[in-house]
Amino acid sequence: MAAQPLEIILGRQFGDSLGMPVFLVDPMGNLLFYNEPAEGILGLRFGETGSMKVEEWATVFKPTDIDGKPLPPEGLPLVQTLATQKPAHGSFYINNLKGERVFITVTAFPIVGRPDRYLGAMAMFWKSPLV
Amino acid sequence: MKITVWGCRGSLPSPDPENFKYGGNTSCVQVMHGDTCIILDAGSGIQRLGKYLNPEIREIHILLSHLHIDHTMGLGFFLPLYNPNVAVHLYGPSATVEPLLHRLRRYFSAPLFPVRLNDLPRHPLIHELDDSTFEIGNVKIQSAFISHPGPTLGYRLTAGNSVLAYMPDHELQMGSSNFPNEPDWTSGYEIAKDADLLFHDGEYTADEYLTKIGWGHSSMEDAIAFGKLCRVKKLSLFHHDPMNSDKRLEKMYQDCTRNLSLDFEVELCCEGNAYEL
Numbered sequence: 001m002a003a004q005p006l007e008i009i010l011g012r013q014f015g016d017s018l019g020m021p022v023f024l025v026d027p028m029g030n031l032l033f034y035n036e037p038a039e040g041i042l043g044l045r046f047g048e049t050g051s052m053k054v055e056e057w058a059t060v061f062k063p064t065d066i067d068g069k070p071l072p073p074e075g076l077p078l079v080q081t082l083a084t085q086k087p088a089h090g091s092f093y094i095n096n097l098k099g100e101r102v103f104i105t106v107t108a109f110p111i112v113g114r115p116d117r118y119l120g121a122m123a124m125f126w127k128s129p130l131v
Numbered sequence: 132m133k134i135t136v137w138g139c140r141g142s143l144p145s146p147d148p149e150n151f152k153y154g155g156n157t158s159c160v161q162v163m164h165g166d167t168c169i170i171l172d173a174g175s176g177i178q179r180l181g182k183y184l185n186p187e188i189r190e191i192h193i194l195l196s197h198l199h200i201d202h203t204m205g206l207g208f209f210l211p212l213y214n215p216n217v218a219v220h221l222y223g224p225s226a227t228v229e230p231l232l233h234r235l236r237r238y239f240s241a242p243l244f245p246v247r248l249n250d251l252p253r254h255p256l257i258h259e260l261d262d263s264t265f266e267i268g269n270v271k272i273q274s275a276f277i278s279h280p281g282p283t284l285g286y287r288l289t290a291g292n293s294v295l296a297y298m299p300d301h302e303l304q305m306g307s308s309n310f311p312n313e314p315d316w317t318s319g320y321e322i323a324k325d326a327d328l329l330f331h332d333g334e335y336t337a338d339e340y341l342t343k344i345g346w347g348h349s350s351m352e353d354a355i356a357f358g359k360l361c362r363v364k365k366l367s368l369f370h371h372d373p374m375n376s377d378k379r380l381e382k383m384y385q386d387c388t389r390n391l392s393l394d395f396e397v398e399l400c401c402e403g404n405a406y407e408l
């Protein structure tokens with residue numbers, strides 16, 4: 001892994017200090033980090049998975065919509081943010097790696113460093129009650 | 132590269148008799164490579180540098196790590212700025228909204244200073260940097276944002292096989308989730324890795340740091356751990372607290388190096404120190 005820019009290091013620091021689940025990806029969508037609360041939702045530990053490519057993490061959790069139809073990667077807020085460099089928001093189901101089905105809500109936003117350097121994206125997600 | 136330290140005090144000039152050995156001037160380091168003249172920061176030390184600078188030099192490159200006052204306060208007293216035959220280039224960190232030129236003008240204006248930038252016989256040339264790579268003469272410069280309040284750059288200067296790294300203000304614990312491990316996730320690692328000489332913030336004792344978290348500085352212990360992580364050949368502890376006398380600095384240094392066996396050199400930086408890399 002290459003050395004990370006300060007903004008991404010601080011993003012990890014921030015995520016590491018939060019009680020809400022956080023995902024951090026580089027501009028290519030490689031998963032750089034997720035925090036302990038995210039480990040709880042996803043059912044796996046960052047230390048065990050390490051860095052993952054977007055094709056892997058966008059499908060490994062088998063996201064489905066409310067009706068149970070599989071959600072393509074471009075339906076995921078974080079993948080949308082990676083494509084547009086704009087914030088995105090949405091709710092869907094995932095199968096965590098413990099085999100449990102979890103309904104989550106995700107807000108993703110781009111990380112832009114001074115003065116205008118696109119460095120990746122962060123997603124925060126919540127285990128939400130069914131809507 | 133011929134390197135001379137004109138100031139290594141942090142925060143505030145403190146020319147007290149009890150600070151005589153390590154010096155009272157704030158951050159300023161001169162780097163000469165052939166005819167190329169590079170100056171790292173414009174703290175109060177730059178005034179004396181201006182006085183003794185070779186008058187043949189016609190082009191000067193000042194790299195500002197950031198705009199905190201202890202790193203810029205000497206600018207208005209730097210004689211070459213008033214010499215129409217000398218071109219002065221000023222480099223500093225980009226901010227999101229306000230251009231570097233405007234931020235520098237705040238210094239060169241009332242009520243802080245009587246001379247405006249536009250009143251100088253030759254307007255300095257302004258260059259904004261972020262995570263950048265460029266060359267001055269035959270010296271390769273790499274800059275990167277590092278962990279310190281407000282936009283702040285660390286600098287890596289490479290000439291031939293020699294590397295000098297400069298991070299006078301740097302809070303290591305804030306810039307890493309797992310200090311001092313995971314070099315790729317440590318602020319400043321790219322700047323300092325394998326450097327022959329690293330000037331690095333070592334303002335506090337480990338206990339003092341605990342009461343000053345978020346102020347942007349590091350303990351001597353952390354600076355040494357960072358030097359080890361980056362495999363530097365020599366670490367020069369920089370940005371001495373203005374309250375610390377020579378005696379106290381030496382006590383701090385002894386306390387934090389006593390039980391260490393290190394495979395690189397660690398020193399307290401002294402104003403007037405000269406190095407050849």
Ligand SMILES: [Zn+2]
Nearest residue numbers: 141142201300
């Ligand atoms: Zn300072």
Ligand SMILES: [Zn+2]
Nearest residue numbers: 197199300347
């Ligand atoms: Zn500072």
